[in-house]
Amino acid sequence: DYRAAxxxxxxxxxxxxxxxxxxxxQTAAELGFSLADEDEELLKGVGRMDALRIVLGIGxxxxxxxxxxxxxxxxxxxxxEAISTITPxxxxxxxxxxxxxxxxxxxxxxxxxxxxxxxxxxxxxEITDLFDAIIDGSVVSEAKPxxxxxxxxxEALGAAPADCVVFEDAIAGIQAAHAGGMxxxxxxxxxxxxxxxxxxxxxxxxxxxxxxxxxxVGSR
Ligand code: BG6
Ligand code: MG
Numbered sequence: 001d002y003r004a005a006x007x008x009x010x011x012x013x014x015x016x017x018x019x020x021x022x023x024x025x026q027t028a029a030e031l032g033f034s035l036a037d038e039d040e041e042l043l044k045g046v047g048r049m050d051a052l053r054i055v056l057g058i059g060x061x062x063x064x065x066x067x068x069x070x071x072x073x074x075x076x077x078x079x080x081e082a083i084s085t086i087t088p089x090x091x092x093x094x095x096x097x098x099x100x101x102x103x104x105x106x107x108x109x110x111x112x113x114x115x116x117x118x119x120x121x122x123x124x125x126e127i128t129d130l131f132d133a134i135i136d137g138s139v140v141s142e143a144k145p146x147x148x149x150x151x152x153x154x155e156a157l158g159a160a161p162a163d164c165v166v167f168e169d170a171i172a173g174i175q176a177a178h179a180g181g182m183x184x185x186x187x188x189x190x191x192x193x194x195x196x197x198x199x200x201x202x203x204x205x206x207x208x209x210x211x212x213x214x215x216x217v218g219s220r
Contacts, residue, residue, distance in 0.1 A: 001217035002183070004159040005102055006150050007131075008045065009113040011169030012187050012203070013095045014125060016083055017044060023078040024055050027071055033059035041192060045170025047114045047143035048072050080117065088126050094204025099130040106218025108132050110153035112166070114144055133157055144172040147180030154180070165214060167203070171195065185209065 011017040021040045028035045039058055043051045052072045056063065063071065088096070102109055110133040111118060118136035122128040133156035135149050142148040154164050166177035169187040174196050177184035185206075186196030193199050198212050209215075 001215045002107075002165045003163040003217060003219045004108040004110065004154065004157050004165070005216065006110045006112045006153045006164050006166045006177075006182070007099075008166070008168045008170065008173050008187075009111055009118050009121060009136075010115060011044060012092070012167050013099075013127070014086065014091050014121060016086075016121065017169070019079055019082040020044075020051075023075045023082065024051065026078060027052070027075050028055055028059055031056075031059055031061050031071075033061070041171065045114060045144045045168070045172035045176075047137055047141075048076065048116070050143045076117075083117070083121065083124075086121065086124050088124075091125055091127075092202055092204075094202060094206065096127060096130075098203040098206045099127065102216060103130060105216065106220035107216045108157040108159060108219065110157050111135060112149045112153045113137065114149065144170065145175035145179060147176045147182075150177055150180045150182060154182070165216070168196070169193075183214070185214065 007013060021043060024043060025035050035058060042054055049072055052068055099109060109131050111131050112135050114137045116137040133153055135153045140149045140152050150166055154161055161181035164182045166182050166184045167187055168174050168177060168184055174184040174186055174193060183197050186193030186199035187202060190199040200206060
């Protein structure tokens with residue numbers, strides 16, 4: 001049985017991935033190329049500067065370090081503007097309910113997100129209190145698939161990696177979980193998240209996990 005649940009934010013708890021991608025599409029457009037729908041998967045879970053480098057690589061564009069900083073700041077300004085009006089209603093189905101049910105059972109919870117905007121989003125969604133630990137892109141700079149963000153979460157909870165289940169929508173995030181010695185529940189489609197131990201369409205379907213051998217036990 002597992003004692004702790006570690007959650008990615010974007011694409012697991014709230015549907016912000018669409019806003020991240022729209023903001024990057026605008027960056028590409030300014031540089032004179034366009035991103036294909038399939039490119040979105042490559043940008044999920046990776047940190048801001050790494051995502052920029054992926055975008056530039058797709059366009060075959062090279063820019064100076066200063067210009068990279070400017071492009072990333074502009075993208076972030078667009079993203080922050082897009083999410084500035086999100087409300088608790090925009091959480092993904094079942095996310096709040098699942099977090100509350102885990103906590104009611106004494107299961108430890110942590111956020112493990114690459115986003116530096118994570119604390120602000122949690123506040124707007126009014127779910128900051130549902131996490132025992134919050135590890136975001138300002139706390140840990142190593143980007144997924146590096147396991148640091150999840151290892152820091154486990155450490156903050158006082159849990160061993162083998163006690164933790166990671167919930168992730170990104171390929172890089174599932175790889176990060178495994179690199180940290182943790183089991184990974186993919187949120188999305190099995191065809192995309194082929195490396196995940198189990199895939200469910202969303203946290204609304206998390207009730208099916210115990211039938212698949214993933215059971216939590218309280219330890220608070
Ligand atoms: C992740 C997203 O959660 O955060 C990525 O999946 C994003 O798409 C990353 O690049 C960094 O986010 P931010 O808000 O710090 O630019
Ligand atoms: Mg994500």
